[in-house]
Amino acid sequence: MKVELRNLTKVFPSRDKKSGKDVTAVNNFTFEIPDGKLVGLLGPSGCGKSTTLYMISGLQQPTSGKIFFGEEDVTELAPENRGIGLVFQNYALYPHMTVQQNILFPLQNLRGKDKMTKEAMLERAYEAAKLVQIDELMDRKPSELSGGQQQRVAIARALVKMPRVLLLDEPLSNLDARLRLQTREEIRRIQKETGITTVFVTHDQEEAMSISDVIVVMKLGVVQQTGKPQEIYDNPTNLFVAKFLGTPPINVFKGRVENERLYIGENAVLDVKGVKDGNVTAAIRPEGFVLDENGPLVCELSNVEIMGRDVSIVSRHSESLNPTIRSIIDADNRIDATAEGVRFTLKPHKVFLFDAESEERLYFEV
Amino acid sequence: MDKVLTFLNTVFVQGFWKTFCVKWVWQTFCVKWVWQTFCVKWVYQTFCKDLVGKKLRFNSWKGWIYLLPAIILLLIFTVYPIFNTVMMAFTNNYDSLESIGGTSFEFGIDNFITVISSGDTFRTAILNTMLLCVVTVPLSTMLALLIAVALNSIKPLQKFFQTIFFLPYVTNSIAIGMVFAALFDVVGDFSKPYLVESWGFINTLLGKIGVQPVNWLDGIGVFGDATYWPKFAVLVIYIVWNALPFKILILLGGLQSVNKQYYEAAKIDSTPKWRVFTRITVPLLSPMIAYVVITGFIGGFKEYTSIIGIFGDSMADGQLYTMVGFIYDALPDAFYGEASAAALILFAIIFAVTMVNLYVSKKKTHY
Numbered sequence: 001m002k003v004e005l006r007n008l009t010k011v012f013p014s015r016d017k018k019s020g021k022d023v024t025a026v027n028n029f030t031f032e033i034p035d036g037k038l039v040g041l042l043g044p045s046g047c048g049k050s051t052t053l054y055m056i057s058g059l060q061q062p063t064s065g066k067i068f069f070g071e072e073d074v075t076e077l078a079p080e081n082r083g084i085g086l087v088f089q090n091y092a093l094y095p096h097m098t099v100q101q102n103i104l105f106p107l108q109n110l111r112g113k114d115k116m117t118k119e120a121m122l123e124r125a126y127e128a129a130k131l132v133q134i135d136e137l138m139d140r141k142p143s144e145l146s147g148g149q150q151q152r153v154a155i156a157r158a159l160v161k162m163p164r165v166l167l168l169d170e171p172l173s174n175l176d177a178r179l180r181l182q183t184r185e186e187i188r189r190i191q192k193e194t195g196i197t198t199v200f201v202t203h204d205q206e207e208a209m210s211i212s213d214v215i216v217v218m219k220l221g222v223v224q225q226t227g228k229p230q231e232i233y234d235n236p237t238n239l240f241v242a243k244f245l246g247t248p249p250i251n252v253f254k255g256r257v258e259n260e261r262l263y264i265g266e267n268a269v270l271d272v273k274g275v276k277d278g279n280v281t282a283a284i285r286p287e288g289f290v291l292d293e294n295g296p297l298v299c300e301l302s303n304v305e306i307m308g309r310d311v312s313i314v315s316r317h318s319e320s321l322n323p324t325i326r327s328i329i330d331a332d333n334r335i336d337a338t339a340e341g342v343r344f345t346l347k348p349h350k351v352f353l354f355d356a357e358s359e360e361r362l363y364f365e366v
Numbered sequence: 367m368d369k370v371l372t373f374l375n376t377v378f379v380q381g382f383w384k385t386f387c388v389k390w391v392w393q394t395f396c397v398k399w400v401w402q403t404f405c406v407k408w409v410y411q412t413f414c415k416d417l418v419g420k421k422l423r424f425n426s427w428k429g430w431i432y433l434l435p436a437i438i439l440l441l442i443f444t445v446y447p448i449f450n451t452v453m454m455a456f457t458n459n460y461d462s463l464e465s466i467g468g469t470s471f472e473f474g475i476d477n478f479i480t481v482i483s484s485g486d487t488f489r490t491a492i493l494n495t496m497l498l499c500v501v502t503v504p505l506s507t508m509l510a511l512l513i514a515v516a517l518n519s520i521k522p523l524q525k526f527f528q529t530i531f532f533l534p535y536v537t538n539s540i541a542i543g544m545v546f547a548a549l550f551d552v553v554g555d556f557s558k559p560y561l562v563e564s565w566g567f568i569n570t571l572l573g574k575i576g577v578q579p580v581n582w583l584d585g586i587g588v589f590g591d592a593t594y595w596p597k598f599a600v601l602v603i604y605i606v607w608n609a610l611p612f613k614i615l616i617l618l619g620g621l622q623s624v625n626k627q628y629y630e631a632a633k634i635d636s637t638p639k640w641r642v643f644t645r646i647t648v649p650l651l652s653p654m655i656a657y658v659v660i661t662g663f664i665g666g667f668k669e670y671t672s673i674i675g676i677f678g679d680s681m682a683d684g685q686l687y688t689m690v691g692f693i694y695d696a697l698p699d700a701f702y703g704e705a706s707a708a709a710l711i712l713f714a715i716i717f718a719v720t721m722v723n724l725y726v727s728k729k730k731t732h733y
Contacts, residue, residue: 059630080636092627096649096732105645106635161635 001070001164001197003033003056008065010051010221025051027221029065033199033214038191040212041201044244048221049201053167056199057086069164082165085158085196089170091150093142099153100138103128106161128160131190148179155190166191168200172207184211205245209233217241234349239359242283242352248312248328252321255282255353260364262353265319267296270346272353272364279356281321286312288350289327291335295343299325304337311335315342451706460703477707487684488708491692492715497598498605498688499666499719506606507659510613515647517614518621528618535611543675546604550582550676583677597682604672609665613658620654621647649732656727660720667716670694689715 008029014020026048033039041049054060056067058079066075074082093102103125107116116124129135132152142150151171158166171187172180188211191198202208208215209229217224217232217240225237236242242250253264257275261268262282289297299315302324313327313335327344329335335342353362454460458474481488517527534542553564569579582596628650632642648655670690673681681691689712696705 057634059633079634084634086631086634088627088631090625090627092625092631094628094631094646094649096652105632105637109635109637109641111638157635 002035003165003197003199004068005029005031005033005052005056006066006068008052008055008067009063010048010055010060011063024221026055026062029221029223031216031223031226033197036195036197037213038188038198038200038211039214039216040208041199041216041218042205042208042244043203043218045203046220047218049203049216049218050169052218053169053199053201056165057084057167058082059086083161083163085161085163085166087151087154087158087166087168087171089173091142091154091174093150093153093157095142098139098141099129099134099145100125102142102153103138103156103160106157110161124160125156128156131159131193132156132186146179147175148183151175151183152186155187159190159194159196163196166194166196166198168198170201170203172202172204180207187211206247209245217244219244236283236352237361239281239283239354242354246285248286248326249322250283250285250352251325251327253282253284253317254319254321254356255280257353262351264297265317267298269296270348270351275353275362275364280362281354281356281359283352283354284346285350286326286328288347289313289329289344290347291329291333292343292345295345297344297346299342299344301337301339301342304335306331313342451709454702455706455710457703460706477703478711481704481707481711484704487687488692490684491687491689494686495667495669495688498601498669499663501602502605502609503659503662503666505602506609506613507655507662509606510610510617510658511648511651511655513610514614514617514621515643517618531614532611534608535615539608539671540675542608543604543672546600547583547676550600552579552581552583583682594685597677597686600676601673601686604676605666605669608672609662613662616654616658617651620651624650652727652731656723656731660723660727663719663723664716667712667719 008026009024010026012023012025014022029048029052041052043049051060055062058074058077062075066073068074069082094105097105104121107121107124110116126135126138129138132155134149134152134156137145137149137153142153145153151174155168155171168187172183175183184207187198187200200212212229214226215229215232216226219240225232225241227235232241233245236245239252243252255262255264256279257263257272257277258268259277260271260273260275262270262272262275262280264282297317299317302314302316305312305314308331310331311329311333313329315325315327316323317325348366353364354360355362455477456473456475458472458476460477513531517524517531520527549567550569551564551566552562552569553566565573565579566582568582573579580596582600624647628646629642632646637645668690669688673686673688673691677686681687687695689708693705693708693712696702696708
């Protein structure tokens with residue numbers, strides 16, 4: 001089931017009627033979620049990603065705009081009639097029911113022609129439980145489960161009635177780091193197995209990049225960029241997206257362009273064909289640096305962190321907008337950690353230029 | 367006007383003072399109970415908090431000085447009376463010994479035997495008390511639950527209604543009782559309708575939907591010749607109404623602390639409203655419901671002021687005797703031994719019922 005959002009806008013009226021301004025949580029969101037894909041809504045807190053999710057679920061009504069499930073307009077449809085499964089951030093498992101009762105609950109609500117026999121319901125519940133691998137825990141109460149197990153129960157409860165769309169609100173935020181890695185793979189596997197169109201919300205770019213088919217990056221209610229994770233990473237449309245994606249974060253410099261050459265400080269560091277002269281913001285991915293004794297970018301070396309597989313060089317530059325520059329170099333390179341300075345050349349496709357004022361991308365020929 | 371004066375006269379001169387004193391004693395006991403709880407909490411926080419797992423040592427003399435006023439009051443008004451009650455109850459012929467200034471107190475259970483074999487009065491008291499509890503506690507709990515859920519689901523005027531529903535709690539129960547008596551009272555000779563001056567508010571209301579008038583307070587009317595049930599009905603209505611505010615308050619507090627996401631989850635799973643109530647709201651409220659039921663039973667067993675308030679000192683000519691009524695009635699006649707024995711019996715009953723309650727609620731509640 002593809003989900004289509006057309007000019008979706010949500011305005012929360014201000015609480016203080018006299019002075020306050022209305023808050024636009026989501027502004028003119030248009031996007032088509034392809035059938036059977038896993039889509040990640042990504043953005044810092046307060047960017048309207050959860051609001052978007054709740055509008056898709058029907059728990060919140062859009063101020064304007066339309067939502068389509070396939071060809072069906074569901075904008076006015078009550079949440080219970082949309083055929084969605086929703087996994088809440090804190091799971092919202094009924095604490096007084098066992099895992100089995102929790103999973104059975106949505107099925108027991110079915111009325112009319114969808115009404116199922118007890119055996120059929122149990123069978124479906126066990127199917128769902130097997131899918132998320134909690135069929136051993138059916139008689140436990142939620143309080144007797146670990147965070148990851150609770151999370152799976154919540155997914156099983158959302159899946160058991162075979163929803164048209166599965167919505168996950170910050171599904172991994174309550175899990176510890178190790179479990180988070182494991183569970184996000186799990187979510188990916190379950191989504192692939194069931195083929196249900198899935199939308200999930202996260203503020204963790206790594207999480208979104210690792211499992212999504214498509215990412216939507218949002219900021220202050222406005223969609224910044226949509227696309228496949230790698231495309232967005234390699235080709236951010238503005239400084240916000242460039243800064244938001246990637247760990248370690250991208251290195252940002254004040255720079256200027258003269259005669260199609262990029263200057264950071266005094267030195268010309270890169271040829272940038274097709275960019276007009278003027279002040280720019282240059283963003284360089286950590287892996288965009290190459291150690292070079294005669295390189296044009298001269299930095300003051302702070303320290304070298306050995307990671308095993310590669311080496312992370314922490315350095316400083318007067319034009320850098322970050323306190324330190326972090327560059328990742330292959331561990332085969334030998335580097336003198338006691339040296340005063342370090343020099344780099346840059347990989348052109350890892351360098352992005354942005355207009356200093358509008359922060360929009362300035363493209364150059366590589 | 368004369369009638370009002372006569373009414374007030376009867377209630378005040380004949381019964382009010384005693385009732386007032388009794389009521390005052392009860393209320394101070396309640397206040398002290400609260401005191402006690404706080405003291406225990408304070409002691410715990412002062413002395414024991416850091417000592418969990420270690421041997422308890424009370425070596426801070428300052429703490430004891432701070433506690434002293436409370437401890438002295440508790441010793442005089444709570445600890446001593448409890449021991450004294452037990453002692454009086456188990457002293458044979460305490461009453462006669464007392465009146466002749468005797469000193470040779472003899473241990474025994476004669477007082478209990480006197481109480482239990484005192485026949486109709488005691489039996490009526492026990493039956494009435496039980497019946498009141500069994501009828502009023504479930505009734506008021508269910509009503510309170512419905513009202514609390516209704517209150518919780520409205521947005522405008524919620525605080526206003528909350529206050530309205532809480533008013534009975536801060537109103538003197540004797541006053542409420544008198545108002546109830548006035549609502550149900552029939553002024554004039556009920557057997558001669560042409561002589562009746564006023565049928566009372568409730569009868570007038572019932573008359574509008576075609577119900578024959580009932581002489582509630584004297585117990586004549588629809589229920590045939592049985593004079594008991596109309597009075598009992600009035601009493602039940604009063605007690606339920608009076609018990610509502612506290613229960614609503616507790617249940618509403620519970621409801622407001624329930625995570626809204628359970629309801630959102632239920633909504634997405636298209637759960638019918640009734641099922642949301644029975645499968646989600648009630649189980650999540652079960653600790654509060656258990657608390658309300660247990661305290662309701664304890665309060666129910668101590669029912670007294672309501673009866674005095676509505677029916678006056680005679681407690682409807684003894685028809686609506688309760689356990690506490692039985693105890694208090696023995697006091698002016700200086701039957702201290704019997705009264706103490708009855709108090710201990712009441713304590714035993716409340717204790718047993720509360721144990722049963724706790725046992726059931728442990729099985730049924732979800733914490």
